[in-house]
């Protein structure tokens with residue numbers, strides 16, 4: 001069983017993997033073995049399928065072909081392959097954002113009765129930020145907001161509205177480089193255009209177009225999604241919750257929400273507490289309804305309601321393998337095609353809900369914001385009715401769960417550090433200036449079966465907090481660290497350096513702050529802007545002693561996030577056989593060296609979590625030195 005320990009450090013996942021083996025169920029780890037050895041050209045970014053004269057490939061040893069049929073060399077091919085991924089990632093986050101705007105628009109017209117404006121304060125302040133008259137009904141304000149945000153997608157000229165949230169100096173850098181995004185859709189389309197055969201052959205120019213597109217996600221689509229979700233569904237507040245497969249309950253109807261768009265999962269939360277459905281569950285022999293989440297939709301309902309998280313990306317199959325899931329309802333993104341097969345080996349009903357994401361032969365109950373609650377009830381009812389089909393002998397829920405605290409946002413950080421009536425980032429800035437805190441790190445992203453599940457996230461984060469670096473997390477990375485007990489205030493005493501410990505104890509926070517789902521990486525951007533605005537840590541985002549990392553990434557969305565971090569001035573380290581760019585020395589140098597001189601941030605590729613931590617700490621120390629900050633208090 002040593003090989004199972006090499007697959008995941010998470011004991012619950014190990015137990016579920018043993019069950020999978022006993023029951024001859026194949027998971028992503030098994031499918032990876034079958035794929036090995038994976039294509040070497042693909043790994044280096046040197047395979048081109050852009051046109052039908054190919055596929056072409058470049059010989060990385062310099063002996064065979066050095067150009068494709070059209071004449072494209074390694075630099076062009078690798079850069080085109082890479083930036084296409086930026087476009088895809090930006091489209092995923094931004095299309096999610098568009099759907100939230102759509103819900104707001106429906107609400108303003110009186111067609112989405114199940115929703116309301118739940119954070120009136122943020123609603124009004126957003127309207128004021130955009131110069132909208134707030135002496136109107138909330139429907140009228142919502143209508144105007146929706147109109148402005150819809151326009152962000154189709155805008156042809158000018159700049160995205162939220163760029164103004166960045167420090168002045170950062171805005172000037174973007175302007176000077178010509179990478180201030182105009183409209184979200186425009187940037188995605190233009191980037192794709194430049195990568196088609198015979199358009200942009202300059203790898204540097206391709207990357208610059210990619211940076212602009214990525215910014216349209218971070219400061220555009222994702223930021224719109226985050227802000228409007230807070231407004232419609234309520235802004236998160238610190239909340240306790242539980243995490244890992246052990247949150248599934250033996251005698252309950254287990255409904256798992258998986259995907260990304262909380263507009264739907266929010267309704268599932270409400271429906272799971274519906275008296276009529278609870279009665280029906282009891283009539284069917286269950287003690288109640290237990291809702292749990294996987295991936296980012298889990299983070300959304302955790303942040304707002306403390307709904308338990310069953311696991312991160314690589315645990316989606318394992319949740320079904322417990323034999324205890326009646327329904328897994330999915331929407332968009334990060335949903336493995338394999339779920340259909342796995343579900344068919346158990347009684348689990350897989351239910352798709354989004355017209356953009358269907359599986360052949362899988363039950364589709366289409367979600368529409370106009371009848372949101374009704375749809376959520378319909379799906380939960382399916383789960384209740386399916387409870388009788390559960391084979392009790394095949395149920396094995398690993399008894400592992402961990403407490404966590406989530407619900408940190410830019411606004412919450414203001415409040416917890418400064419107090420509700422004197423909300424400020426000052427104490428945070430002063431902690432960094434005085435050397436009690438060394439700096440900040442944003443650790444985000446996915447899992448990848450090519451790496452030991454959760455090991456890279458948790459090893460890196462433990463090392464950073466040990467070195468007095470406050471860690472901000474989102475996505476599956478936050479779930480990984482939560483499972484290891486890093487997201488509870490008590491973790492400070494056990495793992496954090498003395499300076500970070502003092503801060504955590506003074507304000508009662510964990511050393512690792514959970515900021516939400518992957519679109520909520522936009523919260524990191526706005527929090528960083530608040531730090532600059534507070535003063536004392538430079539004039540630009542790139543001045544802050546901070547770094548980012550995606551240690552176990554797999555999704556194109558992670559690449560887009562990496563690019564908008566870098567384009568915002570952040571030093572960003574990627575693990576997991578990075579980006580498939582190493583086949584082009586020029587491109588690799590451009591990303592890991594040259595970019596910093598004009599954009600302020602750059603990439604680093606590293607496959608060892610302790611080495612990653614060292615690189616990030618060194619960068620943070622360089623930034624401290626440049627700002628002439630005081631020596632560290634305790635290191």
Ligand code: BF8
Pocket residue numbers: 260295296313333334444445446447475476477517518519554555557558
């Ligand atoms: O958007 S961290 S595996 S769930 S891509 Fe997907 Fe990666 Fe998880 Fe959320 Ni983000």
